[in-house]
Amino acid sequence: MTPERCFLAAALCIAALALSAAAAAGQAPGRHISPQRLQAGLERLSDFGRNPEGGVTRLGFSRTELEAREYVLNLMREAGLAVRIDAAGNIFGGRPGSAKLPVLLFGSHIDSVPQGGNFDGPLGSLGAIEVMRALNDAHVVTRHPLEAVVWTNEEGSHFGISVLGSGVAAGVLGPEILDRRDEDGSTVADWLKRYGQDPARLTEARIPRGAVAAIVELHIEQGPNLFESRIPIGVVQGIVALKRWRCVATGVANHAGTTPMNRRRDALAAAARDLLAVRDVVRSETGRQVGTVGYIKAEPGAANVIPGKTEFTVELRDLAAEKVERMWSQIQERIGVIDKEEGVGTQCALTDQVAPALGDPRLQRAIHDAAGSAGLATMDLPSGAIHDAGEISRLAPMGMIFVPSRDGISHAPREYTSWNDCANGVEVLYRTVLRLDTELDPP
Numbered sequence: 384m385t386p387e388r389c390f391l392a393a394a395l396c397i398a399a400l401a402l403s404a405a406a407a408a409g410q411a412p413g414r415h416i417s418p419q420r421l422q423a424g425l426e427r428l429s430d431f432g433r434n435p436e437g438g439v440t441r442l443g444f445s446r447t448e449l450e451a452r453e454y455v456l457n458l459m460r461e462a463g464l465a466v467r468i469d470a471a472g473n474i475f476g477g478r479p480g481s482a483k484l485p486v487l488l489f490g491s492h493i494d495s496v497p498q499g500g501n502f503d504g505p506l507g508s509l510g511a512i513e514v515m516r517a518l519n520d521a522h523v524v525t526r527h528p529l530e531a532v533v534w535t536n537e538e539g540s541h542f543g544i545s546v547l548g549s550g551v552a553a554g555v556l557g558p559e560i561l562d563r564r565d566e567d568g569s570t571v572a573d574w575l576k577r578y579g580q581d582p583a584r585l586t587e588a589r590i591p592r593g594a595v596a597a598i599v600e601l602h603i604e605q606g607p608n609l610f611e612s613r614i615p616i617g618v619v620q621g622i623v624a625l626k627r628w629r630c631v632a633t634g635v636a637n638h639a640g641t642t643p644m645n646r647r648r649d650a651l652a653a654a655a656r657d658l659l660a661v662r663d664v665v666r667s668e669t670g671r672q673v674g675t676v677g678y679i680k681a682e683p684g685a686a687n688v689i690p691g692k693t694e695f696t697v698e699l700r701d702l703a704a705e706k707v708e709r710m711w712s713q714i715q716e717r718i719g720v721i722d723k724e725e726g727v728g729t730q731c732a733l734t735d736q737v738a739p740a741l742g743d744p745r746l747q748r749a750i751h752d753a754a755g756s757a758g759l760a761t762m763d764l765p766s767g768a769i770h771d772a773g774e775i776s777r778l779a780p781m782g783m784i785f786v787p788s789r790d791g792i793s794h795a796p797r798e799y800t801s802w803n804d805c806a807n808g809v810e811v812l813y814r815t816v817l818r819l820d821t822e823l824d825p826p
């Protein structure tokens with residue numbers, strides 16, 4: 384609507400103009416959730432483990448996280464939720480539904496990486512509690528029972544096990560993790576006891592198939608796509624497949640001063656060309672696939688010796704597992720050619736692989752519609768990072784809502800999402816939950 388056309392029904396026009404101005408600024412018209420309450424909670428949570436640079440260090444299974452958990456538990460109780468903690472330390476805040484149906488589950492995590500930020504995890508966790516408070520304010524009765532969840536040790540910075548709580552809930556992790564030791568000699572079992580749990584009952588945290596109607600996670604994007612295109616809401620198509628290899632190029636170590644350039648079998652020179660070949664192959668296709676050589680080590684590693692052996696890693700990620708396979712076979716071909724030209728032999732072994740976790744189409748549609756109803760533009764995009772919701776997607780339909788990360792930065796004190804973008808994400812979560820409550824398990 385333009386001001387020139389606004390001469391008939393002045394009052395109506397002023398309201399409509401304000402609405403369209405709000406939509407243009409990326410604000411949701413008619414918010415149900417309270418941005419002030421959300422911001423106050425996030426600011427208070429950021430006190431637990433605060434660093435001088437402004438971010439937090441709040442590792443999973445730490446005194447700091449234990450205190451932050453108490454704060455979150457209190458918020459849940461104040462919101463009138465039925466609080467329970469499972470044997471993996473995951474926190475649930477339940478709100479009853481009117482029908483006997485599986486639960487609609489939504490939430491995130493509150494642990495961080497060392498020197499992490501204030502939004503990765505906290506937004507989805509406190510956003511879930513804010514949705515419950517807004518439903519209470521509006522006296523909404525849902526058909527499905529609802530649960531806000533805060534998963535344990537998502538980042539895995541402590542004990543090196545990421546998505547620990549959701550992994551146990553999904554049945555992917557079990558008692559084998561209990562004896563894992565940290566630098567201080569404490570085990571996962573010791574920490575579960577400090578969290579008030581009985582490690583012997585760990586598998587009781589497994590969520591039975593059919594118990595969850597859907598899992599929704601609101602999270603910051605941790606990449607630049609939404610921020611750079613100024614789109615407030617991302618609809619996650621899925622969490623990408625990942626494969627990692629460890630490669631060893633073997634040449635001949637020899638004197639760096641006396642070996643002529645045309646007689647060398649330099650393993651590091653070959654590995655360097657392999658690294659660029661990985662980048663070329665990944666760049667040669669359209670799409671959002673990524674490939675990284677993140678580690679390289681030459682031996683013997685001296686300035687006056689031609690490297691006889693070089694170890695490096697290759698990691699490929701894409702939403703489509705077939706694309707990862709196709710890129711890898713092209714990379715292997717290129718490595719074969721480079722081997723011949725450099726006179727070395729390269730062997731690669733698969734060390735890690737994660738299957739993609741695809742977003743459920745019904746949930747993607749619900750998120751689109753929820754954002755549309757709030758006047759917010761959306762972008763479909765994959766998640767290059769893993770998330771708790773991906774674990775739960777093994778037993779229930781999964782959806783994820785992304786909001787912009789300033790400059791695409793995360794896992795750092797400079798991680799930032801504007802309060803308006805945070806509130807938009809929580810509003811879309813609120814509307815998504817209500818849509819799913821109507822659409823899933825029809826009577």
Ligand SMILES: [Zn+2]
Nearest residue numbers: 503504537602
């Ligand atoms: Zn996270």
